[in-house]
Amino acid sequence: MVARLWHGSIAVLVLVAIILQMVIAIRANGPAPEVTTGLLRGTHAFGRIVRVFSFFTIQSNLLCGFTALTLALNPHRDGAIWRAVRLAALFGIAVTGIVYSAILADIHEPNGFTEILVNSIVHYVVPIMIVIGWFLFGPRPRIDRRTVLLSLAFPVLWIAYTLIRGAAVHWYPYPFTDVDVLGYGRIALNGVLVIALLAAVSGVFAYGDRRLRSTD
Numbered sequence: 565m566v567a568r569l570w571h572g573s574i575a576v577l578v579l580v581a582i583i584l585q586m587v588i589a590i591r592a593n594g595p596a597p598e599v600t601t602g603l604l605r606g607t608h609a610f611g612r613i614v615r616v617f618s619f620f621t622i623q624s625n626l627l628c629g630f631t632a633l634t635l636a637l638n639p640h641r642d643g644a645i646w647r648a649v650r651l652a653a654l655f656g657i658a659v660t661g662i663v664y665s666a667i668l669a670d671i672h673e674p675n676g677f678t679e680i681l682v683n684s685i686v687h688y689v690v691p692i693m694i695v696i697g698w699f700l701f702g703p704r705p706r707i708d709r710r711t712v713l714l715s716l717a718f719p720v721l722w723i724a725y726t727l728i729r730g731a732a733v734h735w736y737p738y739p740f741t742d743v744d745v746l747g748y749g750r751i752a753l754n755g756v757l758v759i760a761l762l763a764a765v766s767g768v769f770a771y772g773d774r775r776l777r778s779t780d
Contacts (some may be wrong), residue, residue, distance in 0.1 A: 567701040572636035574693050578629030581685040582622070584678055589616045599735045601742050607735075618729065619737045620722055621664070624656030625686045627718070628694050640703055640780060647706045648714035654698060655765040656718060661691030698769070702779030707770040712763070719762050723755045 589604045589612040598606015604615050616622055631650045634641045664672075664687040674683040726741050736742040740754045 567639045567697075568636045570693070570697050570701065571632040571639070574632035574690060574697065575629050575636060577685050577690060577693075578625050578632070581625065581682050581690075582629075584682045585616050585622070585686075586613055588678060588682065589613050599733070601736050601739050601745075607733075611733075615735065615737070618726065620656065620719075621660050621686055623718075623722060624653065624660050625690055627653035628657050628690055632694070632697070635701075635703070639701065642703070642706065644710070644714070647711045648717070651707055651711055651715040651766055651769060652718035654694060654769050655715070655762050657691045657694050658765055658769075659762060661687060699772075699776070702776075704776055704779045705773050707766075707773035712766050712770055715766055716759060716763060719759050723758070727751065 590609050592605040592612055594603075594605030596606050596608070600606070604612045607615070617626075627649060631646070631653045634646065669687075672683070674680045723741070726736065727743065730736045730741065730743055734744055736744075739745070740758075741751060743751050746754070
């Protein structure tokens, strides 16, 4: 029961944060076109919503919300694809929380209560709750070599999507993905480094999956 409540709370928090972020995006009117890296304003309402869902942070939170909801319904959920999605959610949100706290928090300034609330949920609360929930409730064991390899499809696809869409609209969610500024050579290197970092973090979870007590 405690595990279900924990996971259910995460799913609700993600849903609330996403809804509020879409409201922020819809209200973020500004002169068009505006393609400054990371900004939502400067395009039509649908375009601003697409920008929201283009952030790795948001996609990681969505994966967390989905897997948390499935665990709230069934704490022993399993399956090859589910395992990969769960691991992608774990390493995606863990890196999101660490990178934001260590690097981006000092330069990112959310404005107003709603932005501060959303920022706190997606960058602090959900990352902490997901990792603690995995540590306490699992489910374990769920991570093998195949799971790690399948889970890395998430960052690969995200990078591919970011570059393809960026080439079309000249807007990028993060400075390290901005081809117009850095060029494809540097972006390719950045992509390799990002995937390597996420692979390393997935390895940490895989190690914990083997060493921590089974929850099945």
